[in-house]
Amino acid sequence: MCDTCGCNVTHGNQHLIAPGGKLHKTKQGSEALSVLKNLLSENDRLAAHNREHIDRHGVFTVNLMSSPGAGKTSLLEASVDALSDRYRIAVIEGDLETENDAQRIRSRGVEAVQITTGSACHLDAHMVHDALHQLKLDDIDILFIENVGNLVCPASFDLGQHRNVTLLSVPEGDDKPSKYPVMFRAADLVALTKVDLLPVLDDFSTQRACDNLRALANAAPVLELSVKQKDTMESWCDWLDQEVEHYRQHCQRGETLRPRIQPDGARLHAAST
Amino acid sequence: MHELSICQALIDQVEALAREQRARRVLLLVVGVGPLSGVEARLLKQAYPVAAAGTLAEGAELDIEDCPVRVHCRTCGEDSDATANRLLCAFCGDWQTDLVSGDELVLTRVEFLREQAYV
Numbered sequence: 309m310c311d312t313c314g315c316n317v318t319h320g321n322q323h324l325i326a327p328g329g330k331l332h333k334t335k336q337g338s339e340a341l342s343v344l345k346n347l348l349s350e351n352d353r354l355a356a357h358n359r360e361h362i363d364r365h366g367v368f369t370v371n372l373m374s375s376p377g378a379g380k381t382s383l384l385e386a387s388v389d390a391l392s393d394r395y396r397i398a399v400i401e402g403d404l405e406t407e408n409d410a411q412r413i414r415s416r417g418v419e420a421v422q423i424t425t426g427s428a429c430h431l432d433a434h435m436v437h438d439a440l441h442q443l444k445l446d447d448i449d450i451l452f453i454e455n456v457g458n459l460v461c462p463a464s465f466d467l468g469q470h471r472n473v474t475l476l477s478v479p480e481g482d483d484k485p486s487k488y489p490v491m492f493r494a495a496d497l498v499a500l501t502k503v504d505l506l507p508v509l510d511d512f513s514t515q516r517a518c519d520n521l522r523a524l525a526n527a528a529p530v531l532e533l534s535v536k537q538k539d540t541m542e543s544w545c546d547w548l549d550q551e552v553e554h555y556r557q558h559c560q561r562g563e564t565l566r567p568r569i570q571p572d573g574a575r576l577h578a579a580s581t
Numbered sequence: 582m583h584e585l586s587i588c589q590a591l592i593d594q595v596e597a598l599a600r601e602q603r604a605r606r607v608l609l610l611v612v613g614v615g616p617l618s619g620v621e622a623r624l625l626k627q628a629y630p631v632a633a634a635g636t637l638a639e640g641a642e643l644d645i646e647d648c649p650v651r652v653h654c655r656t657c658g659e660d661s662d663a664t665a666n667r668l669l670c671a672f673c674g675d676w677q678t679d680l681v682s683g684d685e686l687v688l689t690r691v692e693f694l695r696e697q698a699y700v
Contacts, residue, residue: 338609339602339692339694340690341602342690343598345687347594347688349590429583463619464583487666490617490665520666522676523667523668523676525652525668525677525678525679
């Protein structure tokens with residue numbers, strides 16, 4: 309959404325700022341100014357800059373988000389093993405304290421830039437911007453950004469990525485989409501991970517997890533993955549192949565790709581002009 | 582989550598507007614927050630005085646308006662109220678909906694006193 313054309317205002321919320329609406333009031337003696345400022349606009353501005361930067365080099369960029377321990381780094385390791393014969397991969401690792409995850413990736417011969425966030429519980433566009441300048445983007449086909457393990461904050465920050473992938477490891481429970489709607493609404497793909505454990509988990513239903521995701525009006529594909537069962541990784545690699553192809557077609561037309569949560573703003577923008 | 586940094590962004594925007602308008606003091610800020618913005622209104626309220634201290638907005642009231650979750654159904658075309666984790670059409674029950682309200686995090690209104698009023 310932007311702040312200049314009024315596309316923040318939809319027919320669902322315009323009553324709030326209309327005369328007589330509950331946001332339209334003035335204290336005695338003062339003047340009032342109606343504004344529509346998205347409070348994350350500084351981050352969004354820098355995210356747009358990041359997206360332009362990576363698009364110039366044609367790097368398909370995926371933001372991986374999940375709880376701590378859901379298997380983001382393991383999925384990346386398995387992805388490097390499965391895909392490094394056809395794609396040049398690099399990783400930006402977000403972590404509170406350690407370089408452990410970056411070292412796991414580097415041990416597979418893939419470049420990894422570590423962002424140590426200290427006590428910050430999410431990556432923002434500024435941190436990713438600095439990390440991008442440490443990478444030779446011309447030598448990269450796919451860039452994975454491993455966000456800080458957290459199902460809350462990372463969902464609210466655009467980094468400049470093209471796709472959001474949210475992992476849900478099956479021991480966490482099938483109601484996670486209902487508990488963290490902001491996160492799961494933002495997902496372009498939901499990866500159920502550690503599905504090799506399903507036989508011993510009698511309370512996880514893939515169908516219920518899907519239903520909870522659909523209840524967020526999200527049509528994103530749901531994949532069942534286990535890095536311990538190599539055949540399950542095919543669907544993930546197929547999805548990446550499709551998305552990379554899709555991205556390259558967009559790049560050729562001078563366009564970009566945005567995560568699914570963004571098209572709402574673009575659609576509303578189109579409707580308001 | 583990151584309510585303090587959001588408050589700082591809010592104050593930055595309010596100060597820029599206040600300078601533009603030659604405001605002497607800001608009295609009231611109105612911010613619309615939807616449940617799907619990922620921001621907790623209560624925490625925003627707590628963080629606000631810290632961010633406002635020493636700025637033109639110091640002492641200004643922060644009014645937070647909850648924006649309702651509403652969806653537009655792609656199947657039947659109706660609009661209806663929904664909840665943050667059940668964005669289903671209340672008329673036909675379909676999940677193929679678009680959010681029309683509920684993810685806002687917007688500064689909608691600023692009230693201020695102008696410099697000239699005191700000259």
